[in-house]
Amino acid sequence: MDVIITVTLVIAIALIFDFTNGFHDTANAMATSVATGALKPRVAVLISAVLNLAGAFISTQVAQTISQGLIKEGPGGVLITPTMIFAGLVGAVLWNVGTWYLGLPSSSTHALFGGLIGAAIIGAGFNSVDYGVLLSKVVLPALFSPLVAGAVALVATYAAYRITKQAKARGSDRGFRHGQTVSASFVSLAHGTNDAQKTMGVITLTLIAAGYQQANTGPQIWVIAGCGLAIGLGTYIGGWRIMRTVGKQITDVHPAQGFAAESSSAATILISSHLGFALSTTQVTSGAVVGSGLGKKLALVHWGVVGKIAIGWVLTLPAAALVGGLAAWAASSSTPGLIIVAVLALAAGAVFFFLARRHPINQHNVNEVDDQTEIASDEQEPVAAGRKA
Structure with a gap:
């Protein structure tokens, strides 16, 4: 198959991944604000979409981690082909759509890296991946970032309740709700800064691998704009299924907790983006929500839900x-193989969307928790008990 056709396919599925990243990770920024009533659902995703787009233009450090660091360069250039990148993106998109259907806040970042690593190993061998970059820029931040965000959120929540005398003072909740508008906006900006760059890096890596761009160069302006628009549009669509999990099932979030969780998440993500760490915003925000629950009352976190989320991570x-890897094996064999992989991926995605329509979750019922909730219907009793407490 002509290289330009393969590159075009890769760019198309990269933007599809960016779109799924947007609706998959909308919960990162807005779940707690929607859960506490600080923002109406549709207003929340609109704000988040605009700021995701703006965040895409702030930095390219994370994009360069992907395009210049994760996959090694050999004598003839990077040790990965556009077909392998296409296969890796197929793995990432399918994992994103599957976990979205389950309402599971998994990491789009690790889905992307996992897909690329699997495709590179099958297509170019184990030596094609720079495991030092993988460890320092991906694995270690994944381990420490949710702990850091959780610890900061715990302290901030405890301090907030102490300052406001357990938030019983008249008007304190209202003040924190207003604060959440600002803190949630910063998380959205941070999400665009970190996550949109990952797709920028993939497209840039593809252009370098195909010989359309020089090695060791950053994303072009049309790549930055396209990725910003894709993630912004996906965000506006709204990842309601995951938003319900983060906002209602991890802990019974109140305004002070939401403000603390969002503020600690934004700080962690923005600092990491500046350092070029391609961390998971999903893990950061989930860790911060857990920390906010611990900061309010030790018994309020639903550890069964947290455990299932951790297994997903x-x-x-x-x-x-x-x-x-399987997609790379099939797609690299021949042009029909590449077409078959594309068709099967589209069919699998369509199945998940069809199944989701049978039990829709949208802006009208995102804050409702019932026995059809995907992750843990048996976790609702502790929520009620926490409210009575």
Whole structure:
């Protein structure tokens, strides 16, 4: 198949991944604000979409981690082809759509890296991946970032309740709700700064691998704009299923907690973006929500839900790598193989969307928790008990 056709396919599916990243990770910024009533659902996703777009233009450090660091360069250029990148993106998109259907806040970042690593290993061998970059820029931030954000949120929540005398003073909740508008906006800006860059890096890596761009150069302006628009549009669509999980099932979020969780998440993500760490905003915000629950009352966090989310985090990278590797094996064999992979990926995505329509979650019922909730219907009793407490 002509290289330009393959590159075009890669860019198209990269933007599709960016779109799924937007609606998958909308919960990162707005779940707690929607859960506390600080923002109406549709207003929340509109604000988040605009700021995701703006955030895409702030920095390119994370994009360069992907395009210049994760996949090694050999004598003839980077050790990965556009077809392999296409296969890796297939693994990432399918994992994103599957976990969205389940309402599971998994990491789009690790899905992307897993898909690319699996495809690169199958297509170019184990030596094609720079494991030092993987460890320092991906794995270690994944381990420490949710702990840091959680610890900051715990302290901030405890301090907020102490200052406001357990938030019983008249008007304190209203003040924190107004504060959440600002803090949630910063998380959205940070999400665009970190996550949109990952797709920029993938497209840039593709252009370098295909010989359309020089090695060791950053994303072009049309790449930055396209990725910003894709993630912004996906955000506006709204990842309601995951928003329900983050906002209602981890802990019973109140305005002071939401403000603390959002502020600590934004700070962690923005600092990491500046340092070029391609961390998972999903993990950061989930860790911050857990911390906010601990800061209010130790018994308020639903550890069953947290455990299931953590299992999803552990499985994300290897599962996406497996799918990416299989896709690379099939797509690299021939042009029909590439077409078959594309058709099967579209069919699998369509199945998840069809299944989701049977039990829709949208802006009207995102704050409702019932026995059809995907992750943990048996976790609702502790929520009620926490409210009575």
